[in-house]
Amino acid sequence: MTDRIDNALDCWRHRMDWRPVSGTPRLSGRWALVVADLDDGAQFAAVLRQYGAEPILIPAGNRSAMADCLRIFRGLNGVISLLALQESDEDLPPGVASTVYLMQALGDAGLAVPLWCVTRGAMTTGGDPVQALLWGLGRAAVLENPHRWGGLVDLPGDLDEHTARHFVTALSHDGGDNRFAVHKDGLYAARTVREPGHDWTPRGTVLITGATGALGTRVARWAAEQGADHLVLVSRRGPAATEAAELRKLLAGTRVTMAAADVTDEASLARVKAECGPIDAVVHTAGHDPVGPLPELRPADLLTRVVGARNLDRVFAGTTLDAFVLMSTLDGVRGRLGQGAAAATSAYLAALAARRRARGGRAHALAYDCRVTDDLRIFVFPDVLDNPGLTHDLRERSADFAATYAECERQLARYTDPLHGRDWATMVALAAMWRARGVRPARVLGHGAGEIAAAVVSGSLTLEEGAKAIAVRSQEMVAVSLPESEVADRIARWQGRIGVLAVEGPESVVVSGDPAAIDELTFRFRAGRITVRRLVRASAGNAEAFERTLAAYRAHGYRLIEMTTPPVPAEDRLHWLEVG
Numbered sequence: 190m191t192d193r194i195d196n197a198l199d200c201w202r203h204r205m206d207w208r209p210v211s212g213t214p215r216l217s218g219r220w221a222l223v224v225a226d227l228d229d230g231a232q233f234a235a236v237l238r239q240y241g242a243e244p245i246l247i248p249a250g251n252r253s254a255m256a257d258c259l260r261i262f263r264g265l266n267g268v269i270s271l272l273a274l275q276e277s278d279e280d281l282p283p284g285v286a287s288t289v290y291l292m293q294a295l296g297d298a299g300l301a302v303p304l305w306c307v308t309r310g311a312m313t314t315g316g317d318p319v320q321a322l323l324w325g326l327g328r329a330a331v332l333e334n335p336h337r338w339g340g341l342v343d344l345p346g347d348l349d350e351h352t353a354r355h356f357v358t359a360l361s362h363d364g365g366d367n368r369f370a371v372h373k374d375g376l377y378a379a380r381t382v383r384e385p386g387h388d389w390t391p392r393g394t395v396l397i398t399g400a401t402g403a404l405g406t407r408v409a410r411w412a413a414e415q416g417a418d419h420l421v422l423v424s425r426r427g428p429a430a431t432e433a434a435e436l437r438k439l440l441a442g443t444r445v446t447m448a449a450a451d452v453t454d455e456a457s458l459a460r461v462k463a464e465c466g467p468i469d470a471v472v473h474t475a476g477h478d479p480v481g482p483l484p485e486l487r488p489a490d491l492l493t494r495v496v497g498a499r500n501l502d503r504v505f506a507g508t509t510l511d512a513f514v515l516m517s518t519l520d521g522v523r524g525r526l527g528q529g530a531a532a533a534t535s536a537y538l539a540a541l542a543a544r545r546r547a548r549g550g551r552a553h554a555l556a557y558d559c560r561v562t563d564d565l566r567i568f569v570f571p572d573v574l575d576n577p578g579l580t581h582d583l584r585e586r587s588a589d590f591a592a593t594y595a596e597c598e599r600q601l602a603r604y605t606d607p608l609h610g611r612d613w614a615t616m617v618a619l620a621a622m623w624r625a626r627g628v629r630p631a632r633v634l635g636h637g638a639g640e641i642a643a644a645v646v647s648g649s650l651t652l653e654e655g656a657k658a659i660a661v662r663s664q665e666m667v668a669v670s671l672p673e674s675e676v677a678d679r680i681a682r683w684q685g686r687i688g689v690l691a692v693e694g695p696e697s698v699v700v701s702g703d704p705a706a707i708d709e710l711t712f713r714f715r716a717g718r719i720t721v722r723r724l725v726r727a728s729a730g731n732a733e734a735f736e737r738t739l740a741a742y743r744a745h746g747y748r749l750i751e752m753t754t755p756p757v758p759a760e761d762r763l764h765w766l767e768v769g
Contacts, residue, residue: 207370207377214357216242218266223291225249225275225284233271236353252290256297267339270306273320285322286488292330293484295337303339305360312343312370318540322491325536329529331367333483340367389512391417396468398423398452398497399475401432403629404516408472413443421465423448426648452497458504470512471505473498477632478518478531480742490530495537502541513552515542567742568620568630568646569751570639574612576753583755589625594618600653604660613659616642616752626756636735665707666690668699670720676700
């Protein structure tokens, strides 16, 4: 049985390899060169002319500016992006962001011509992980817009005659490949090949980021079962996280340190290392990748996992580790519609692991298939519950629900009548009930009051902060046509029952407060010929946009669990794929 399992695992382990290719460098027609540096543009334009093409230089810009430029030119044979050749010390260089906008601009302009992206040193041993982001984006682009995708070509430092010939050969290659690298000895096309496994048995102290998430919890349980003596579980809220107590119970028998740190803050990670060291292994599970098609992708979406991985690499740069494992999703490796961010970050993590290995360290990027796990479950919190008997029934049936609901009521009573937050309390208690049954979501989504419930369940707000937000939301609001200073003086008579919510202009102030006090204010002000406008309290966000978001997640295989029903048993399975 063990041999069969090992053989199956070997089938899942892969890496990128390179196969030499050849061809005739020949181009024709008009090719647009999108450039941020005119010197690079002039060099590449000369190469295109040499091999039969007519180059047109288009300057980098925002999405609409590049779309406007592209609309001017018709009959293009292709578009070449040199934007990634910009160098920068920023987390996300402007060239990467500009390339995202260029992909979107081609669609905006209605051009169905192939886009080729040029990188420099992204695919060399120990290469640039940031430029590798574009190689991940290419996996998404070829699935979403095959008629607008040409491919990627990675070049060495200098564009000499040898490099130029192989570059043009890649552009004109007709063998079905779309990922190329130019090396000193020729042109190579990318291939995914199987690779033997790399065994690691946890020992000593293992640091896990994103430890209170679904994946982080599973990794922690596995590490404990395999023999790790000490687990350092890093999350944004640390021991204050709502899952902390439950996680300690799951890991009973193993020494556990719950550490509060933001993986995007290098200094906080360094502090954890100093306080909890020595560390023997690191597993990075923190971060998530937004779902959505390339036209809706924001460059900032590419940073959710990237910055944490980069900071861990820096903090542990001089540390000898048994393992340095970077987790990404399988959809980012094999490609899936709407997973452009996941594909980009997966490529980054694989390149970062390769660079760490090139420096002599141990590092691997692992992709997990979350479609059969909690990692593809989403807790959905609606604005209003339509089941008035649900709360009473569950308080009788579930101790977990009853305890959480009672705490919500206690916090609400500090700021408002608990009846105003009944739906909110029910949703927060339902989430606690689901979690008590072992169901952990990858994401939480909410609308209106549900948005506040989602913020509490995710840990972005404490229970007290959520209750305060619900109290503010339940208040009446009116706009008063007076200067702010005069309004402040006039509302003092209500002794804190009314407060200034917003200043809309020199003589327009929104006040909110207890409904009875607002009614009295409205009567008095209008009697004094002061204009008072009642404001309709709207749900936070847009209901139609929220429904579109839910539809997109359903289309990508997520299971939506609405906080309107008690939990049902769920199976736990997890599949892995090594990608670097």
